[in-house]
Amino acid sequence: MRHTIFKASPIQSMAMSRSSNTSQVITCKAAVIWGVGEELKVEEIQVDPPNSSEVRVKMLYASICHTDISRAHGFPFPLFPRVLGHEGVGVVESIGDKVNGLKEGDVVIPTFIAQCQECENCTSQDTNLCPKFPIIRNGLMPDNTSRMSIRGHNLYHVFTCSTWSEYMVIDSKYTAKINPTIPLPYASFLSCGFSTGFGAAWKEAKVKEGSTVAVLGLGAVGLGAIEGARMQGAATIIGVDKNSKRREKGQAFGMTHFINPDEFDEPISQLVKDLTGGIGVDYCFECSGAAPLVNEALQSTKMGRGKAMVIGSGHETVTIDFLPLLTGRTLKGSIFGGLTIKSDLPYLLDNCKNKEFHLDELLTHEVSLQDIGKAFDMLKQPDCVKVVVKIH
Numbered sequence: 001m002r003h004t005i006f007k008a009s010p011i012q013s014m015a016m017s018r019s020s021n022t023s024q025v026i027t028c029k030a031a032v033i034w035g036v037g038e039e040l041k042v043e044e045i046q047v048d049p050p051n052s053s054e055v056r057v058k059m060l061y062a063s064i065c066h067t068d069i070s071r072a073h074g075f076p077f078p079l080f081p082r083v084l085g086h087e088g089v090g091v092v093e094s095i096g097d098k099v100n101g102l103k104e105g106d107v108v109i110p111t112f113i114a115q116c117q118e119c120e121n122c123t124s125q126d127t128n129l130c131p132k133f134p135i136i137r138n139g140l141m142p143d144n145t146s147r148m149s150i151r152g153h154n155l156y157h158v159f160t161c162s163t164w165s166e167y168m169v170i171d172s173k174y175t176a177k178i179n180p181t182i183p184l185p186y187a188s189f190l191s192c193g194f195s196t197g198f199g200a201a202w203k204e205a206k207v208k209e210g211s212t213v214a215v216l217g218l219g220a221v222g223l224g225a226i227e228g229a230r231m232q233g234a235a236t237i238i239g240v241d242k243n244s245k246r247r248e249k250g251q252a253f254g255m256t257h258f259i260n261p262d263e264f265d266e267p268i269s270q271l272v273k274d275l276t277g278g279i280g281v282d283y284c285f286e287c288s289g290a291a292p293l294v295n296e297a298l299q300s301t302k303m304g305r306g307k308a309m310v311i312g313s314g315h316e317t318v319t320i321d322f323l324p325l326l327t328g329r330t331l332k333g334s335i336f337g338g339l340t341i342k343s344d345l346p347y348l349l350d351n352c353k354n355k356e357f358h359l360d361e362l363l364t365h366e367v368s369l370q371d372i373g374k375a376f377d378m379l380k381q382p383d384c385v386k387v388v389v390k391i392h
Contacts, residue, residue, distance in 0.1 A: 023049055023094075026056070030165035031372045032150060034081045036074040040164075040373045045083070045155060047167045048147045052096040055172050057108060059391040062088035062163040063188040064375055066219070066289065067313050071158055075315050079139040079156040083148055086112055087191035088163030089184045090391070099172045107180040109191045112136075112159035114173040115340045128340045133173050135335070136160050142171055163191075164372060166391055176341050182352050185366075185388045186359040189220060192336070193386075194362060195348055197224025197287060199337020200311045202232060203344060205283050209233030212281040214272045214300050215255075217288030217312060218246040220362055220386055223253045224337075225285040225311070227357060230254025234283075238275055240268055245382045252361045269299035283307050289314030294331075295321055304328035311337065362386045 026047045031040045050056045068084045092106045102108065114133030121127050129135070133142075139156030140146055147169035148155035148162060155162070161170040178187055189195075197220070201207045213229040215222045218241040229237050230253065238257045239250035247258040259271050266274075273280050279302050286297040289312030297308040298320065306329045325331065339345055351357050365378045365387045375387045 025049065026167050028166035029369060030083045030148070030155075030162070031085070031369065032081050032083055032155065033072055036072075036078055036080075040084075042370055042372065043150060045148055045150045045165065047165070047169060048149075050094055050096045050099075050147075050169050051141075051143070052098040053171055053173065054096045054141070054147070054169050055092045055099060055102055055108070055175065056094045056167060056169045057090040057110075058093045058167055059088055059090040059163055059165060061090075061185045061188045062389040062391060063185075063191075063193075064379065064387045064389070065192050067192065068158065069376070069379075070313065070315065076137065077139075081150060081153055082139060082156040082158070083162035083165050083168075084158050085163030085165070085389075086110060086158045086161055087188050087193065088161075088391075089178070089187040089191075090163075090168075093167065096172070102172055102175070102177060106177050107184070107187075108175040108177050109187055110159075110161040110163060110170050111174050111176055111191065111336075111341045111345070113336050113341060114171075115342045117342060122340070125343075128336060128338050128344075141169070163188075164369070164389065166369070176345050176349070178349055179353050182349065183359075185363055186352060186357075188388065189359055189362055189386060190345070190348055190352060193220035194224035194227075194357075194359065195339055195345070196311055196334075196337045197221040197226075197285070198228040198348065198357075199224075199339040199344065200285055200309050200334050201225045201228025201283070202337075204332070204334045204338035205285075205307055205309055207232040207234050207283055210235045211283065212236040212238075212276055214238040214240060214281045214284040214297075215250075216240045216268065216284065216286045216293050216297055217290075218243070218250050219287065221311060222285070222287035223249060223362065223385070225287060226250055226253040226255050229283070231356075236276065236281070238272055238281065240272070243382055249361055249385060253358050267299075268293070268296045272300040279303070280306055283309065285309045286312055288312045291316035291318045294318045298324045298329055298331050301329050306330070307332065309334055363388055366390060
């Protein structure tokens, strides 16, 4: 049952609102976490003006990703105090003097990768990891400073941004301008989770028409992988999740078969093979981040030609059996589904604008910024897929 109602027209008027004084520090509300195991506290913070290559963004909506939860638990580094959030959408409130391609009033989403279009990686089209503009994991801006503070303490960001705040600063190279006619709560999903799954099927694996696919974990990432496999023309799409309420969600995105592994004694790989004549699938996407499932994903694929893609965010050591690799299967990791923000993300944005994605099926719960502390409990509910945080 959906708990969210939103209207597009007020969002459009908000998207054009601007600050009367964009050169000053802004005092605003943000969700701050002070340490591992501590609860989020909505407090007043200070947000600096943008530096020359940066933009300050008035956040409209944010969403919650598994990566934010892992950062709250101190992975990979316990960086506190911190303002979490890397999925979201907002309007540019002010810009630095060397920013190109953006202006005040533009609607943008944050990205955690960038694309210089000049280096060996960017020109090869073989990877979306740009060494010139790398993924930032130290909770600071590219110049190793913070744009947020609270009572004299610097606040750490997530990647290059912090979307659980009324205002944030982000380097313009890590943003994507979007069409404001896209339903903005849905647009926030394209910052990470859904795009990661979709890109893995569409861009990385290049799922072939008529092929067989298994998706392990039916959160936003997994449902994105199902959507990508469906749009690529996969004939069989098997969804695997311990939450049986995800069956209906998976079917809405194009899933043809569903497995709840808790209902069987056999391993997932055997259950997948049972649905594919004993040979396994052409492609298997591991979307949960659970270490044991990486090996299960590999063993779920066809001997000699199967491809297993690891796209879930995990932090445990993974043990891989030799035999599936020695018999010709491929195991590959992927970040952000292999998507580049200049070459590939516009395709996703166009599909979102044209309502070719089932993003309305992702949005199940909504909270205000003031009540964001309730969101973690909502995520534990069986019917919850994505929680959207209404900022303004």
